[in-house]
Amino acid sequence: MIRPVPHVGAMAAYALADLGGEGTISLAQNESAFAASPAAIAAGRSAMADLPLYPDPEWPELRTAIADVHGLDPARVLCGAGSMELIGCLIRAYAGPGDRVLGTDYGYAFVSSAAAQVQADYVKAREIDLTVSVDDILAAIRPKTRIVFVCNPGNPTGTLIPNAEILRLRDGLPGDVLLVVDQAYAEFSDYANDPAEIFALAVRGDTVVMRTFSKAYGLAGARAGWGYFPPEIANEVRKLLNPNNISIASQTAAAAAMRDQDHMKDVVFRTAGIRGRFAEDCRALGLTVPESHTNFVLLRFASAEDAHRADAALRAENLLMRGMGGYRLADCLRATICETPVMDRCLAILKGVLK
Structure with a gap:
């Protein structure tokens, strides 16, 4: 058997985000919600x-x-x-x-x-x-x-x-x-x-x-x-x-x-607007959401079980956020900001789970 050098053989592969199946909308990769310039x-x-x-x-x-x-x-x-x-x-x-x-x-x-x-x-x-x-x-x-x-x-x-x-x-x-x-x-x-x-x-x-x-x-x-x-x-x-x-x-x-700095700044402005509204709506549901200075938000649930239930409910509707267990934040999901209709769908599902 051909073996790698020991330290490489002992390594785990870098964990990429789960992209889901066909038809899934990914909120897991922190990609831009809007097209390039x-x-x-x-x-x-x-x-x-x-x-x-x-x-x-x-x-x-x-x-x-x-x-x-x-x-x-x-x-x-x-x-x-x-x-x-x-x-x-x-x-x-x-x-x-x-x-x-x-x-x-x-x-x-x-x-x-x-x-x-x-x-x-x-x-x-x-x-x-x-x-x-x-x-x-x-x-x-x-x-x-x-x-x-x-x-x-x-x-x-x-x-x-x-x-x-x-x-x-x-x-x-x-x-x-x-x-x-x-x-x-x-x-x-x-x-x-x-x-x-x-x-x-x-x-x-x-x-x-x-x-x-x-x-x-x-x-x-x-x-x-x-x-x-x-x-x-x-x-x-x-x-x-x-x-x-x-x-x-x-x-x-x-x-x-x-x-094209004007285009980039417009993307940042639009993303921040959607992010702010989504974060406030999630806080109103009882979630803890740190103030974000990025194109995503971290959603902290009352327990890891709640986070897992939310993840399952989102996946059932072909929406995929990023689980944070690898960061020892099993009670969290990270949500990339997408266009408003996608974030509204996510919010409706979260409301159902958190009832």
Whole structure:
């Protein structure tokens, strides 16, 4: 029998969302409720004529668009096949057997899988009221801690800490610990937190900031993410990236989407409106719903049994939310915000269950 190396054989596969059967409407993937920018769709279609060619490994058009919109140095921007690729490469570059990668109670679960791939120990600092606690992260630092990952806004909680807390965290970390700020949902919270303050940390040489086109830009299928890196860290990560990692069509579509900020902001505005109404209606049913700064809400039921009954009732109507048992939140379901008619259907079912 051909066997894998022991640590890979002992790993569990990364758990993707259950997508249900044919005809199911998924509220489990945190995809956009609305289509991508028409300019992005048109640009992607036009780029299909170049498919006989390999994509440019320097992502020049995409890097320039990101830098122009955010006021950044394009040389510090790295692009990945979703931010997942960048996270995986960062961990492979800066952690190894016996090192510690520190996340938080409800941080992005893929970080744990990426740490296991290099035989590093993934450790979680406590969150308080489903919210990142800088004091608890700092208390969890040990001599073998190499990387700290913070999701802000958080997933699956949707909660947000102010930039001042991120800055306090960075100032409290040892200089040889890399801070990674995962901002996959930041477009939904940029109104509250000035993004320039966090991007400026990358200039210090000890912090990486991640973003993606999968959420507010409606390009999950394009697999395009990006990060702002100190040059020395970017050089090491580049060694591990697939040199042709983002297709020509995806690069072109993402660049056009980035330049169409009006469309992105309209998507964020419409999503937030539906999210706010749905969250308030759920609270009126007796559910606990933390204030969300993302394109989803976390619904906390009185018990795990209630959450399971709600999940079953939704599935019976071909509606699928994300169970949170893997995060030790068995009394919760996470609901991606969809268009209003879908959310109204979900609410009607929840009302029936909670009677």
